[in-house]
Amino acid sequence: QVQLVQSGAEVKKPGASVKVSCRASGNLFNTYSLHWVRQAPGQSLQWMGWINAGNGNTHYSHHFQGRVTLTRDTAASTAYMELTSLRSEDTAVYYCASLYHDLLTGHQYYDIWGLGSLITVSS
Amino acid sequence: DIQMTQSPSSLSTSIGDRVTITCRASQSIGTSLNWYQQRPGKAPTLLICGAFTLQSGVPSRFSGSGSGTEFALTITNVQREDLATYYCQQAFTSPLTFGQGTRLEIK
Numbered sequence: 001q002v003q004l005v006q007s008g009a010e011v012k013k014p015g016a017s018v019k020v021s022c023r024a025s026g027n028l029f030n031t032y033s034l035h036w037v038r039q040a041p042g043q044s045l046q047w048m049g050w051i052n053a054g055n056g057n058t059h060y061s062h063h064f065q066g067r068v069t070l071t072r073d074t075a076a077s078t079a080y081m082e083l084t085s086l087r088s089e090d091t092a093v094y095y096c097a098s099l100y101h102d103l104l105t106g107h108q109y110y111d112i113w114g115l116g117s118l119i120t121v122s123s
Numbered sequence: 124d125i126q127m128t129q130s131p132s133s134l135s136t137s138i139g140d141r142v143t144i145t146c147r148a149s150q151s152i153g154t155s156l157n158w159y160q161q162r163p164g165k166a167p168t169l170l171i172c173g174a175f176t177l178q179s180g181v182p183s184r185f186s187g188s189g190s191g192t193e194f195a196l197t198i199t200n201v202q203r204e205d206l207a208t209y210y211c212q213q214a215f216t217s218p219l220t221f222g223q224g225t226r227l228e229i230k
Contacts (some may be wrong), residue, residue: 036218045167045210045221059172061218095166099219107173108214109157 002026004034004114011120014064017084020117022096029077030054033099035110036070036081038092046092051079051097086121093118125149125213129222133141137230140201144225146194146211155215158196161224162207171196172214203229 008023024032037047049060051070058070060079064083079096094117097110126149136142146156154174159167169178171187174194183197198205206229211222 044223045212047218047220050217059217102172103159105173106125107155107157108219109169109172109212110167111157111169113168116166 002098002112004098004112006094006096006114006117009118011122014030014087014121014123016086016121017082018086018119019080019082020094020096020119021078021080022114023076023078024053024079024083024098027077030074033101034070034079035099036068037095037097037110038097039116040089042093043092045095047095048081048121050064053079058060060074081121088121091119091121124218125152125184125220126215127211127220127222128214129209129211129225131225133226133228134226137203138201138203140195141199142201142227143198144196144211144227146189146196146222147217148192148194148213151191152213152215154190155213156182156189156194157212158185158188158206159210159212159216160207161210167210170209176178198200201227201229205229 003021003025032053035050051058065082068084071108096114100111101108128147156174158171161167175187186197188195208224208226210224
């Protein structure tokens with residue numbers, strides 16, 4: 001069973017940047033469409049963007065206005081999410097999730113989630 | 124972006140009861156609707172995809188229905204382990220947006 005292993009919790013000051021990693025076990029990393037979703041305390045799930053692990057193509061939520069950058073290192077089977085100009089509202093658990101697309105049915109959904117990385121922004 | 128609206132935001136029920144959570148999309152999404160369960164302190168897990176297809180391993184007391192803009196998740200014979208927050212997600216178009224969640228409490 002493939003797992004997504006995320007980096008640990010971090011505390012950052014306002015204005016700083018954070019880079020969260022998401023390593024995929026198994027050997028099919030290049031086939032993944034990896035999405036990043038965050039969840040502020042007591043709030044719902046907010047989509048941030050996705051990266052095609054094979055060709056590196058990315059797509060971002062307009063909500064973050066250029067503050068998010070997704071990258072990947074195929075040799076390390078690892079994807080990264082960098083968020084800049086942090087503010088207190090960015091305090092959240094950040095998840096990576098693999099999007100599965102069933103070619104037979106057309107259904108798509110997040111089938112594998114990382115455990116999440118808690119990022120706290122505080123002065 | 125497609126807006127997803129869930130109701131109620133919280134629900135208190137007893138073991139053995141039947142509960143229904145509704146989800147409305149701001150535009151038609153066919154049956155491109157997923158339901159996730161998130162237990163306290165854990166990552167979400169998929170319950171239902173395509174509006175009504177139960178994921179392998181999910182108890183049959185969970186069921187989904189609906190199409191277009193109106194959807195429902197029903198849990199019959201609620202069990203203690205169903206204590207969680209439930210989210211709908213539209214998978215029709217990017218971004219794949221979520222509802223605000225429904226917290227299920229067990230009396």
